[in-house]
Amino acid sequence: MEFLVxxxxxxxxxxxxxxxxxxAEEERALAxxxxxxGHLIRMWRVPGRRENWGLWRAESPSELHEILSRLPVWPWMDITVHPLGWHPVDPAPEHSRPQVTLPH
Structure with a gap:
């Protein structure tokens, strides 16, 4: 799964x-x-603020929580997570999309 965080x-x-x-140094090393x-895909800073947006990948929301809660700055983080799903008009090459296996 991918998440916009x-x-x-x-x-x-x-x-x-x-x-x-x-x-901050420990955070960069862990990032x-x-x-x-393969968990942290992209990261953007918000100029002038201690804020960022990141594209993260994890097997589940629980795994993402586990990953984020290990970050050294965790105690001072205010986090908003948006789970993302594949869209049929996504222009990304098919090979770059996460493969999802649905239960029968």
């Missing part, structure tokens, strides 16, 4: 900037691993 970081105004820098594993 909006993440807003709500870092406390009095939060430690050094701690935030360490967490690279999640991309290699």
């Amino acid at each position: 909006n993440i807003r970081i709500q870092w406390p105004a009095d939060g430690d900037p050094e701690k935030y820098a360490r967490i 690279g691993k999640l991309a290699e594993a």
Whole structure:
């Protein structure tokens, strides 16, 4: 399954900037691993905000929750998840679409 995920970081105004820098570094390292594993497909930042939109892939909403809750910045994240389904007029090449097997 693919999910469009909006993440807003709500870092406390009095939060430690050094701690935030360490967490951001850990976050980037884990994001690279999640991309290699095929979970993080694309990521866009929202200019001027601590916010991003990402295209994520997971077997289920539960697996996505498990993945996102392992992110180092999890305690300060406000997340909105939109599950996505294939659309018949999608211009993406067929080979790039996730393969879904429906139960009989």
